[in-house]
Amino acid sequence: MSSGQQFTLRTIIMAHPDRAAQAAALARHVPGAEVVFDPEPDGRRDSMRATYAAWSAGVADATHVLVIQDDVILSDTFLPTVLAGIELLPDAALAFYAHNDSPNGALIRLSAAAGADWVEAITEADYLPCQAVLMPVPLVRRLTEFMRPLVGLRFDDDDVLAQFLTTAGVPTYLSVPSVVNHGQFVSLIGNDERSAALYSHFHPASAGSGQRLAHSVTACPYFSKGVAYCMLRVDDGTHDAWRQAHWLDAVRWLGLDRAVIEEGFEQHRAADDQVPALVDHIGLAYVHGIWVTAYLTGHVLRTGAVPVRRLTDGATTPVSSDLLIDGWAAMGEGGLFGTLLHPRSLDGWGKAVSAVAQAAYEAAGGPTP
Structure with missing residues (x-):
């Protein structure tokens, strides 16, 4: 498949014979x-053996290769988004999915x-x-060389894959949002419970909107195993490096007052009649973790820790409040x-979780649509 006159895409569905029907449907x-x-x-x-086979399937007559796993759901705008990504960032690796409990998933919601x-x-x-990764052919060749001795x-x-991209210095x-989601199939490797951090059938690139990166x-709060964490980009004297911090460490690093965060949580518990039932259902520690993660997210955005620049001219798509609410619910589930x-x-508790997160986000001064 061609994208304009310059790029040619080869798409591989990485599959197991037990999912032959799903793979055929994706191929269509x-x-x-x-x-x-x-x-x-x-x-x-x-999965490593299967991944290596997919990336090694050949790159003849292509400039880019897209590998898709057999257990995903593709949004209505998946293919236009892929083609737009090739045009915008032709030398980079592009991923169209991240798990809802991961730092990269949180990075999608933050962005x-x-x-x-x-x-x-x-x-x-x-x-x-x-789940769905795109690379230019020169990188694909280097990736398969990197993977070959690791199979088995x-x-x-x-x-x-992340180690390769890091050591090779690949952007x-x-x-x-993600334009791919985990399908509702029985996982062959134990990932039944995971889904996208922020999934939508619409990506602005598919409509020709101005694109922003x-x-x-420098900071990315995320929620994992019921606990608030924050990835911090720290200068170690030679280069910037990401490190994970528990929220108490992150609060000190970001110059926040823990007492203010805790007081806001207690005030919200008293004011929102949904919170006591949510606490009874899922536990106080979990609800507190949601509040802290969302508060840190609001602070990070308010203080300019997420720079954004234009990739293309043209009218941009406004931030969707509905998409942000969906993101809070996905964060809660991933946690x-x-x-x-x-x-x-x-x-049945998604709205209650989102309400807690949105209140914390706004309490920290997070920008709203």
Whole structure:
């Protein structure tokens, strides 16, 4: 498939024979896509082996390769967004999905609130999910060389991909929002509970809107296992490096007063009649973690820690308040992954979670549409 006159895209569906029907359906959704099956389908379940096979399938007559996993849902604007990404950032690696409990997922939500359509990914301190990734052919060749000796040794293909991008110094960007989501299929490697950090059927690039890139982000709050954390970009004297901080450390680093955050939470608990029921349902520590994460998010945006620059001219798409609310709900769901509680525990509670997060965000002075 061609994008303008300069670029040619080859699409590979990375698949297991148990999902042949789903892979065929995805291939019909993306014209010209080819299905590449796990070369050892009866062997140990190994996503690294399957990923290597997909990226090694050949790059003849292409400038870019897109690899899609067989268990995803593609938005209505997925393909136009991919083609726009090639035009905008032809030398970069692009990912169109991030998990709702990860720093990169939080980075997508943070950038959406800042009005961006793309964001620089974190690769040195987070994995990069392989659900839908695009690379120019020269990078694909280097990636397969990097992966080859690791097949049979490593199974964590998303970590290996992030390590390659970091060591190779490859610019890597995420679409904002994600235009791919995890499908409702039984996972072959145990990721049933995960979904996108912020998913939408619409990406502004598909409509020809002016595009904006969030870059040089210095702080990214995220919610994991019921606890608020913050990724901080710290200068170690030789280069900037991301490091994870518990929210108490992040509060000191960002110059915030813990007492103000705690007082705001207690005031909201007393004022919002949904909070006591939510606390009874899911626990005080979880609701407190939601409040702190959203408060830090509002502060980070208010203080300019998420610079945004234009990639193209033209009218830009306004920040959607509905999308931000959806992001809070996804953050809440992701925060239960890896705990004793299933994310489905929040079924019917999304609005209550979002209300807590939005109140904290606004209390910190976060920008609103």
